[in-house]
Amino acid sequence: MKNIVEVKNVTKEYKELKAVDDLSFVVKEGEILGLLGPNGSGKTTTINCILSLLNINKGTIKIFGKIMKPDAYDIKKDIGVVFQEVAVFEELTVYDNLDYFCGLYIKNKKQRKEYIEEAIALVGLENYKKFYPKQLSGGLLRRLNIACGIAHKPKLIFLDEPTVAVDPQSRNNILEGIKTLRDRGATIIYTTHYMEEVELLCDRIIILDKGKVLAEGSADELKELANMDEKITVEVDHIKETVIEKIKYFKNVHEVSLERNTLIVTYKKGKNNLSELIDLLKENKVTYSKIFSERPTLNDVFLNLTGKELRD
Amino acid sequence: MIVFKTFWNVVKKYKGTVILYTVLLLVFGFLNMSTKDTQTDFVNSRPDIFIINKDKDGLLTKNLISYLGENSNRKEIKEEEDSINDALFYRDINFVIYIPEDYSKEVMEGSNPEIEIKSTGDYQASLASRMLERYLQIQTIYKKKETDEENLIEAINHNLKTSAKVEIASSLDTTKTTNSSRYFNFASYSIMAVVIFVVCLVMSSFKEKNTKKRIIISSMNYKEHNRKLLLASFVYSSIAWLLFILLGAILLKDILFTTRGLIYMLNAYLFTFCSLTIALLISTLITDKNAVSGIVNVIALGSSFLCGAFVPSEWLPKGVLQIAHALPAYWYINSNDLLKTIEVINRESLKPILINSLVLIIFSVLYIILNNIISKYKQKIG
Numbered sequence: 009m010k011n012i013v014e015v016k017n018v019t020k021e022y023k024e025l026k027a028v029d030d031l032s033f034v035v036k037e038g039e040i041l042g043l044l045g046p047n048g049s050g051k052t053t054t055i056n057c058i059l060s061l062l063n064i065n066k067g068t069i070k071i072f073g074k075i076m077k078p079d080a081y082d083i084k085k086d087i088g089v090v091f092q093e094v095a096v097f098e099e100l101t102v103y104d105n106l107d108y109f110c111g112l113y114i115k116n117k118k119q120r121k122e123y124i125e126e127a128i129a130l131v132g133l134e135n136y137k138k139f140y141p142k143q144l145s146g147g148l149l150r151r152l153n154i155a156c157g158i159a160h161k162p163k164l165i166f167l168d169e170p171t172v173a174v175d176p177q178s179r180n181n182i183l184e185g186i187k188t189l190r191d192r193g194a195t196i197i198y199t200t201h202y203m204e205e206v207e208l209l210c211d212r213i214i215i216l217d218k219g220k221v222l223a224e225g226s227a228d229e230l231k232e233l234a235n236m237d238e239k240i241t242v243e244v245d246h247i248k249e250t251v252i253e254k255i256k257y258f259k260n261v262h263e264v265s266l267e268r269n270t271l272i273v274t275y276k277k278g279k280n281n282l283s284e285l286i287d288l289l290k291e292n293k294v295t296y297s298k299i300f301s302e303r304p305t306l307n308d309v310f311l312n313l314t315g316k317e318l319r320d
Numbered sequence: 321m322i323v324f325k326t327f328w329n330v331v332k333k334y335k336g337t338v339i340l341y342t343v344l345l346l347v348f349g350f351l352n353m354s355t356k357d358t359q360t361d362f363v364n365s366r367p368d369i370f371i372i373n374k375d376k377d378g379l380l381t382k383n384l385i386s387y388l389g390e391n392s393n394r395k396e397i398k399e400e401e402d403s404i405n406d407a408l409f410y411r412d413i414n415f416v417i418y419i420p421e422d423y424s425k426e427v428m429e430g431s432n433p434e435i436e437i438k439s440t441g442d443y444q445a446s447l448a449s450r451m452l453e454r455y456l457q458i459q460t461i462y463k464k465k466e467t468d469e470e471n472l473i474e475a476i477n478h479n480l481k482t483s484a485k486v487e488i489a490s491s492l493d494t495t496k497t498t499n500s501s502r503y504f505n506f507a508s509y510s511i512m513a514v515v516i517f518v519v520c521l522v523m524s525s526f527k528e529k530n531t532k533k534r535i536i537i538s539s540m541n542y543k544e545h546n547r548k549l550l551l552a553s554f555v556y557s558s559i560a561w562l563l564f565i566l567l568g569a570i571l572l573k574d575i576l577f578t579t580r581g582l583i584y585m586l587n588a589y590l591f592t593f594c595s596l597t598i599a600l601l602i603s604t605l606i607t608d609k610n611a612v613s614g615i616v617n618v619i620a621l622g623s624s625f626l627c628g629a630f631v632p633s634e635w636l637p638k639g640v641l642q643i644a645h646a647l648p649a650y651w652y653i654n655s656n657d658l659l660k661t662i663e664v665i666n667r668e669s670l671k672p673i674l675i676n677s678l679v680l681i682i683f684s685v686l687y688i689i690l691n692n693i694i695s696k697y698k699q700k701i702g
Contacts, residue, residue, distance in 0.1 A: 084539040
């Protein structure tokens with residue numbers, strides 16, 4: 009697979025602040041790359057730099073093998089962008105908004121009409137063509153925002169937190185739409201701070217913090233970095249220190265912590281850990297109201313790498 | 321084409337504003353047609369006078385009273401000083417004339433008997449005073465020639481009836497030109513409101529931060545996109561101008577199809593263009609729609625009030641007019657007011673209007689330059 013986007017040693021500075029710090033990565037054709045990081049980690053700035061909306065201080069950016077510049081219209085014609093904030097005309101209907109934004113790329117009226125209909129179907133706005141944005145719910149408005157960015161059938165799509173403040177139904181619709189776009193052959197760069205979405209959608213993930221790449225790989229590869237394979241959480245009524253000491257001596261245990269009544273046990277490897285722990289609690293007559301086991305999340309990876317939560 | 325089409329789709333959303341200001345102009349136009357310019361009509365003023373005559377049988381006295389009666393309203397009140405003073409105080413009468421006993425006889429004998437007066441001292445009293453003075457002057461002049469009382473009266477009356485016939489050798493229909501000027505002066509408000517309000521709102525939609533980003537990253541050249549927007553704004557402003565001209569043609573009829581009418585129209589077009597440059601400047605400075613509507617109201621209304629769009633500029637205080645010089649509407653309205661009174665249209669008479677037009681063009685160029693500087697500065701810091 010060829011490289012669609014190549015970012016090499018890119019730095020973007022605002023006076024004292026380095027928003028993007030010597031950033032390098034590539035995006036392969038047909039993949040969905042997730043840019044994951046907390047607010048202020050440099051995700052949106054990275055996208056704005058790639059799109060030449062911001063001047064970079066150092067580095068090079070290539071799209072489709074060509075240097076990206078503000079006047080690189082031959083590159084821009086194959087790019088679609090869905091910004092975090094909704095960018096539509098309040099005075100235009102759903103259809104007219106799509107007609108305008110698609111019309112910036114496609115001049116042929118007949119072709120444009122076909123594309124618009126496809127985009128409307130993709131985001132499920134068939135019944136809202138004549139609605140004005142003010143008449144749409146937050147979720148429907150987000151769907152319109154996406155449709156406006158992808159109606160011209162771009163080969164490379166940037167989706168900057170498209171599901172922020174969206175109802176579950178619209179979120180599912182949007183995520184399904186993104187998968188469809190990928191299936192049609194589009195390459196997607198997806199930024200979010202929702203780990204679940206990244207795990208669900210992305211073939212590859214880049215974790216950013218302070219404008220730098222912290223880690224890169226598939227979801228499973230990244231989870232290796234969490235130094236654990238299983239996490240068991242128990243809400244105990246009361247537990248003695250001696251019992252906690254016994255847990256620590258279990259074979260795969262990585263760490264045991266007790267905060268108020270919540271006992272968290274992390275394991276390096278995940279096999280038969282839950283039943284073993286339940287047996288021990290029973291033997292020592294420790295009563296509990298809740299017990300559950302989890303696989304490590306990307307938040308655990310981030311926590312392990314930076315010492316802070318993704319949503320901090 | 322899509323930019324042009326979208327511009328008009330957005331304009332459609334603001335058609336209510338266009339209709340509102342057009343209706344305002346139409347209503348004003350109709351009201352204007354039904355009022356006359358008081359400056360052009362002469363109304364003969366008749367003061368209210370009271371005469372106390374002590375010379376009942378004098379022929380000269382009778383003639384004086386007859387003359388005064390023809391040119392004023394003779395009032396009857398009690399011949400008591402208190403009543404007379406009250407009547408003067410309450411302006412029931414403006415002027416009191418006391419004709420002494422044997423007035424006619426004494427005049428014919430060559431003496432100069434004194435006629436006492438009392439007056440309110442106002443404009444009407446001054447008219448009555450002048451009337452009396454005129455009569456007495458003529459009487460004094462003819463008395464030197466005539467010794468016979470009847471001949472003297474005949475000579476005085478003959479002289480009083482001789483009046484200069486004044487004909488104004490003018491083909492200018494001041495009612496029509498006044499109506500036209502008033503219409504175009506008021507149109508300055510409608511033009512400013514319709515052009516600035518709508519263009520600013522439409523432009524702020526296109527220049528909204530995120531929409532602008534979307535346009536910039538598209539495959540359409542952003543400069544080309546903006547050029548199309550400017551062209552659409554220009555066409556829109558021209559249509560707005562045409563609408564007000566058509567409305568003017570309906571209300572003012574034939575005067576618009578004359579050279580004077582053509583100048584009115586050209587002046588309005590220059591002002592429309594200047595309003596467009598103001599609109600573009602505002603839309604570069606401010607993109608918040610709520611702020612835009614507030615600012616436009618202040619500019620359009622403020623400018624119209626200060627420059628004499630609603631009231632004749634001669635009624636405005638000097639200080640206000642000095643400030644108004646800094647606004648394009650002043651020069652536009654000044655041209656309309658000049659056009660109202662120009663008798664013959666030629667190079668010389670049009671000179672002040674051409675200067676006003678030049679000032680409007682300078683204003684427009686200035687706004688365009690400012691707009692470019694601010695745009696470039698904003699791009700740089702953006």
